[in-house]
Amino acid sequence: EAQVTQNPRYLITVTGKKLTVTCSQNMNHEYMSWYRQDPGLGLRQIYYSMNVEVTDKGDVPEGYKVSRKEKRNFPLILESPSPNQTSLYFCASSLYRNTEAFFGQGTRLTVV
Amino acid sequence: QQPVQSPQAVILREGEDAVINCSSSKALYSVHWYRQKHGEAPVFLMILLKGGEQKGHEKISASFNEKKQQSSLYLTASQLSYSGTYFCGTDPGNQFYFGTGTSLTVIP
Numbered sequence: 001e002a003q004v005t006q007n008p009r010y011l012i013t014v015t016g017k018k019l020t021v022t023c024s025q026n027m028n029h030e031y032m033s034w035y036r037q038d039p040g041l042g043l044r045q046i047y048y049s050m051n052v053e054v055t056d057k058g059d060v061p062e063g064y065k066v067s068r069k070e071k072r073n074f075p076l077i078l079e080s081p082s083p084n085q086t087s088l089y090f091c092a093s094s095l096y097r098n099t100e101a102f103f104g105q106g107t108r109l110t111v112v
Numbered sequence: 113q114q115p116v117q118s119p120q121a122v123i124l125r126e127g128e129d130a131v132i133n134c135s136s137s138k139a140l141y142s143v144h145w146y147r148q149k150h151g152e153a154p155v156f157l158m159i160l161l162k163g164g165e166q167k168g169h170e171k172i173s174a175s176f177n178e179k180k181q182q183s184s185l186y187l188t189a190s191q192l193s194y195s196g197t198y199f200c201g202t203d204p205g206n207q208f209y210f211g212t213g214t215s216l217t218v219i220p
Binding site for chain 1: 114142144146152153154155161199201203206207208209211212
């Protein structure tokens with residue numbers, strides 16, 4: 001089954017404790033993205049990757065890191081989480097930037 | 113660069129029609145439309161790639177005016193299952209921008 005898998009689904013952590021949210025797709029897609037969703041602000045792109053080893057900043061990259069060592073995986077890293085990073089996060093993949101995107105099930109992160 | 117959607121929210125009775133608009137200040141290569149139900153991930157509806165092209169199936173269609181950098185989503189004879197938040201998405205470059213969303217509620 002074609003899918004994007006994110007883990008974990010829920011995470012509560014403390015300020016400053018490094019964490020990684022994993023994202024994996026099995027569709028051989030080139031383009032992958034991370035978004036955060038906050039009430040009233042819609043989905044905002046954090047980072048995107050056009051292909052393996054090619055990543056770039058989206059609209060709200062501060063406080064986040066990503067890597068794309070393999071085509072299927074695109075982890076999101078928060079080196080030192082802060083409460084303003086409490087949000088709902090989605091990973092998405094598409095064959096190219098302007099084709100249908102498939103979203104993971106989301107990760108609800110709370111930083112206390 | 114985030115596209116602007118209007119209206120922010122709309123309530124319909126079953127069978128009524130609705131139009132959701134999306135406007136960008138930047139030149140666009142394409143416009144995407146997604147629907148998100150509460151507690152779920154966004155789901156793809158359609159992509160429009162050329163100016164003036166209208167796409168859709170059954171009772172949901174969309175248009176894209178490339179010159180005006182605007183797109184509209186048309187929902188006709190709405191059903192209860194249409195309820196959710198609708199997002200347009202645009203790609204003025206390699207980045208991707210979603211609008212702030214339009215909450216649509218269909219009541220019996």
